[in-house]
Amino acid sequence: MTWLITGGAGYIGAHVVRAMTEAGEQAVVYDDLSTGIAERVPDGVPLVVGSTLDGERVARTLTEHGITGVIHLAAKKQVGESVELPLQYYRENVEGLRVLLEAVTAAGVGAFVFSSSAAVYGMPDVDLVTEETPCAPMSPYGETKLAGEWLVRATGRATGLSTASLRYFNVAGAAAPELADTGVYNIVPMVFEKLTENAPPRIFGDDYATPDGTCIRDYIHVVDLAEAHVATARALRAAPGLDLTLNIGRGEGVSVREMIDTINSVTGHHRVPTVTPRRPGDPARVVASADRITAELGWKAKHDVHDMITSAWAGWLHHHPEAARA
Numbered sequence: 001m002t003w004l005i006t007g008g009a010g011y012i013g014a015h016v017v018r019a020m021t022e023a024g025e026q027a028v029v030y031d032d033l034s035t036g037i038a039e040r041v042p043d044g045v046p047l048v049v050g051s052t053l054d055g056e057r058v059a060r061t062l063t064e065h066g067i068t069g070v071i072h073l074a075a076k077k078q079v080g081e082s083v084e085l086p087l088q089y090y091r092e093n094v095e096g097l098r099v100l101l102e103a104v105t106a107a108g109v110g111a112f113v114f115s116s117s118a119a120v121y122g123m124p125d126v127d128l129v130t131e132e133t134p135c136a137p138m139s140p141y142g143e144t145k146l147a148g149e150w151l152v153r154a155t156g157r158a159t160g161l162s163t164a165s166l167r168y169f170n171v172a173g174a175a176a177p178e179l180a181d182t183g184v185y186n187i188v189p190m191v192f193e194k195l196t197e198n199a200p201p202r203i204f205g206d207d208y209a210t211p212d213g214t215c216i217r218d219y220i221h222v223v224d225l226a227e228a229h230v231a232t233a234r235a236l237r238a239a240p241g242l243d244l245t246l247n248i249g250r251g252e253g254v255s256v257r258e259m260i261d262t263i264n265s266v267t268g269h270h271r272v273p274t275v276t277p278r279r280p281g282d283p284a285r286v287v288a289s290a291d292r293i294t295a296e297l298g299w300k301a302k303h304d305v306h307d308m309i310t311s312a313w314a315g316w317l318h319h320h321p322e323a324a325r326a
Contacts, residue, residue, distance in 0.1 A: 001237055002026040004067045006052055007074030009036030011181040012222060016071060017045060018175060019226035028065045031074065040179060052096035055103055062107040069111035070104055071229055078185060079119065082141035093144035101155050111162040111236035112152060113229060118169045120146040123283035130289040131245050138281050156243055162236040166228065169249035169288045173221040173308035180315020187256065188309060191263050192316045196323040200271045201260050205278030214256035216285040218249040221303035231297040249288025250301045266309045
């Protein structure tokens with residue numbers, strides 16, 4: 001099969017492209033480069049620059065490259081920004097998906113993997129979040145991901161398209177320094193940024209009902225996440241008409257304070273974090289049950305938090321050499 005990977009020049013997308021090609025799959029990247037970086041696309045992998053809202057360009061790409069499966073990662077993904085710009089998020093994430101699916105079904109593409117998010121769950125009051133945990137997103141971003149799942153599933157049922165929605169938990173790490181996340185939106189790069197500035201990391205609230213008072217999250221290495229896409233793509237190829245919804249996590253919770261302690265240890269810093277008030281909408285604990293993907297696909301995460309932080313720090317130093325002197 002030949003897989004079109006939308007958003008394949010982004011942080012996660014580039015890792016998926018790398019994993020797919022290393023597994024012997026043919027890949028084509030489709031990316032508008034609004035946040036993606038062309039240099040992340042490996043030599044020999046075609047890059048088509050375009051928006052998923054451009055139906056004609058999408059349709060032409062599917063035909064010209066003989067696409068037989070799609071992995072759709074292209075999306076706007078900042079929770080806070082989505083609150084300020086809900087119309088843009090619905091346009092890019094939902095209408096862009098609708099246009100893409102219209103072209104996919106018209107071209108007779110057989111498999112579709114959708115990049116979803118744990119944001120669909122909102123603030124689940126459970127120890128482990130399963131795929132049956134009720135979805136109650138708390139931001140326009142989360143809403144667009146849940147709406148995307150509905151749209152993908154409905155299209156599959158109507159057309160026979162094999163589909164999978166992968167709900168990512170907290171992604172970190174890098175396969176290589178040049179592929180590291182260059183955004184500063186998640187806890188690991190946010191702490192790295194503070195360390196580079198010779199400033200203390202921040203903890204948003206330490207009065208949660210958790211062992212150390214800070215929020216607990218499930219972190220997944222981006223390499224493991226990419227391998228989950230390979231396993232999913234192969235499952236869809238092997239079973240026409242398949243419909244999967246899967247959590248992608250490790251099933252292990254790590255607190256914010258524990259993450260900062262590990263980051264200090266890996267980087268050689270010993271900055272005591274400052275505590276600021278809670279951020280609105282932060283649940284105390286969100287940890288995945290990863291049992292279903294293991295049962296369905298035989299996939300299981302291999303990398304721990306130390307691996308994530310070590311590889312992420314190497315990537316941060318690659319993009320921010322001044323951090324080595326901090």
